[in-house]
Amino acid sequence: MRINDLTNWLDERLAISTLMHLADKKEVPVHRHSIWYYFGGMTLFLFCVQVATGILLLLYYRPSAENAFESVQFIITEVKFGWLIRSIHSWSANLMIATLFIHMFSVFFLRSYYPPREITWVSGAFLLIIVICFGFSGYLLPWNKLAFFATKVGTEIAGVVPIVGRPILRFLRGGDDVTGATLTRFFGFHVAVLPATATVFIGVHVALVQLHGMHVPKKYEDSYQRMKFFPNFILRDAIGWILAIGVLAALAALFPWELGEKADPFAPAPAGIKPEWYFLFMFQTLKWIPAKVLGMDGEVLGIMAFNLIALLLFIVPFIDRDPENRRRHLIFNICGVVALMYIVVMTIVGYVAK
C-alpha cells in the first residue's frame, strides 16, 4: 500500500506513467543496416565513462605546470586502481572519437539527415567539434613532453589562420607561448566549458532523436520490421556497453596509457612529434602541402580548406535535402567515400611516416 502511495505521489508530480507509456510505445526499425543505430548509443555510453572516470581523476589531478605531471604520476603509481581509471579515461576517449566517426559516416551514407532531421545532424556536427576539443585539451593535461610539443604545434597551426589566427593563438595559450597558463585554461575548457556545452548539445541531439524517431533508409521504408525500444533494443545496447567495459579493461590492463617524460619548455622539440591519431590526416596534409600554392601560403590554404570542409559538414542537410535527387545522391556518396578514403589513407601515412 505504501509503495503504491509513493508511486502515485511521484506519478502525479513527474508523470512517470505517461513517460513509461511513451517508452513502451517507442520502437526501433529493424532492417539490414540496423547495426549502425548502436554506434550513437555506444558514443554516448563512452561519454558517460569519460565523465565518471574524469570525476575520479579530478580527485587527485592538480592543474599546474609544477604539479600536473607529478599528480598524474601519483595517480597511476600510488592511488589504488588509479592506473585503471587513468588508462580507461585515455582509451575510452579514443574509442569514443572512433565510434563518433563511425556514427557520423553511417548517418551520412544512410542519409539520416534528410528533413526533418537537419538540426539533429547540425547538433551532431557541433558534438564532433566539441569532442575533438575535448581530445586536444585533455592531451596536454598530463604535461608530458609529447603533449607539450603537440600543443605547441597545434596552437601554432591555429595561429596561421589570417586575421583571427594570432588572437586565437594567444587566447588558447594564455600568452605567446605554451606555459602553465595554457595548461590551466586547457584544464578549464576540459572540465567545465566543454562538458557543459557537450551536455546541452547531447540533450538537444538525443531529444531530437526521440522526437523524430530512428530514420529508415528509403530502400527499406516499405519492408522493415519493428523492435520495441524497451526492453529489446536497450538490452542489446546494454550488451554492447558491457562488452565495451570489457574491451576498456583489457586495453587498460594490457596496454596501460603511457605517461612519458615531464615537459621541459626549454628542451628542444623531440624528433617525430605527432598529434593524436584523429588529427593525423590533417597534420600529414599540412606536411605535404607545398610551401606556395598559386602564390598563397600552402599551410594557410590547407587550414582554410579544412575550415571550409568543416563548414560544409554543418550544411550538408541543407544542400542535400531531396531524397528523389539521384544525381546529388551519387555526388554525395562519392564525396563521402573520397573523404573517408582520404582520412584512412592519410592517417596510415601519418602513422608510419617518420
Add this chain to the structure above:
Amino acid sequence: MKIENCKFQIDPVVSGVRLLKDGSRNLQFRVCNFQFAMAFLIASFLLLVLANAAFAQKKSSCIECHIKLDDTRLSAPAKLFDNDIHKSRGLSCNDCHGGDPNADKKEDAKNPSKGYLGKPKTLDIPAYCGKCHSDANLMKRFNPSLRVDQEREYYTSVHGRLLKEKSETRVATCISCHSVHGIRAPSDPLSSVYPSNVATTCAKCHASADYMKPFGIPSDQFDKYKTSVHAKALYDKQDLSAPTCNDCHGNHGATPPGIASVANVCGQCHSRQAELFQTSPHKKAFDDKQLAECITCHSNHAIIKPNDQMIGTQQGTLCVNCHSNGDKGFIAAGMMRSRIDELIASIDKSTAILKDAEQKGMEVSKPKFELKGATDALTHARVLIHSSSTAEVDKVVAPGLDAAAKGYQAGLAALGERRFRREGLVVSLVFILFLALLVYLKIRQIESRSASASNKG
C-alpha cells in the same frame, strides 16, 4: 606676422615645416618660425662638415703602396692587416714600425729620422710587442682587462729562455703563435690561439720531427693528444673548457710541468682526485720513487678515458705494475675493484628489471630516478679510489648498493603489479562475459515469449 600672397608663409604659432595645398591648387610652404628654419640650415651644414671629417679615411701610404706590390711577401701584410685586431682599435703600420704614413715618397715614409724601425729581428720581437703590451697605462686605453706581464712571463718559458740566453731564433716568439699582421683576439674562432686551434698552432713546430730534432724532444705529442679524452671533449663535443696544450703547459710561460708540479697541473680541474691522492699512501711512495703523480697511471698526452679495468689485481691492471700478490696495496686494489664491480652488477640488475617493467608498460620513472643515487655513488667511488682506502670507497658503495637494491625491488613490484592486473583482467572478463550472456539470454527469453504470445494471438 603673416605675409599674404606669397608662396612662403611665416606662422610663429605652428612649429615645423609643412607642404600645404591651397584652394587654387598652388603648392605653398608654410614656414613657421623663421629663426627655427635658419638654425636648422646651419645645423645641417655643420653636421655635413663633421660627417665628412669623420668618414674621411686616415691616410696610410704604407698600405697604399704595399697592397699594390707584386711580391707577396711585401703585399701580404697590407692585405692581412684588414682583419687585424690592432686595426679595429685604430692602430696602423706606423704604430709598430714607425715612419711617416702621410709621406707619399718611400724615402720619406721610411725615413729613420721619422722614427722608422722596419722589420724587427726575431730576437727583438718580444720587446717589440712588449712596447705596448707591457705598458699598463697604455693598454688601459685599448683593453684594460688584458694582462701586461706576457713579455716577462715569456722570458721564463723554455722558448723565452732559449731566445734570451742562447739567442736561439728557431723558438716560438709572439708572432709564431698569434700570427702577424692578421692578429685576431683569442676569443675569435678564427684566431690561431682560439681553444680549438691551440694544439694545431703548437703542432706547427712540435709535430715536426725535423724541427724538433736539434732540441732533442719528441714530436708525437699532438698525435697522442688527438687520441686523448681531452681532445675528444674539445673536438667532438666542442667543449671549449676541455684542456689543450696551454692549459697544462702554460701559454706565454710555456714549460713542461716537472714531476713535482704535474699533480698541481691536473689538480686545476681534477681537484678532488688530487686532494685524495695527497692524503693517500701513494703520495709518499711516489715522492720516494721520484714518480710523477697523475701521469704514472694516466699518461700525459694520450690520456684515455679512465675505466674500471685500470684498477685491480688482474693482469693488465695498472696496480700490478708496482704491487705484487700479498702486499697491502695489492689487497686494497683487489677489494676496491670487487666493491665497484659489485655495485656495477647491482645497478645493471636493477636497470634491467626496471627497463623490462617499463617496456611492459609499467610506470617506473620514479624508481628509475631514484636509481641515480646508485650511479652517483659509483661515480663517487671511482673518484675515491685515489685515496687508496677500501674503507673510504666502502662508505659510498654501501649506500649505492642499498639504492640499487631498492630499484630492483621496485622493478619486482612493478612486474608483480602487472601480473596482478592480468589475473584481475581474466577474472573481470569472465564476469563481464557472463553478464553479457545473461542479458543475451534475457533478450531471447523476452522475444520468444512475445513471439509465442503473438502466435497465440
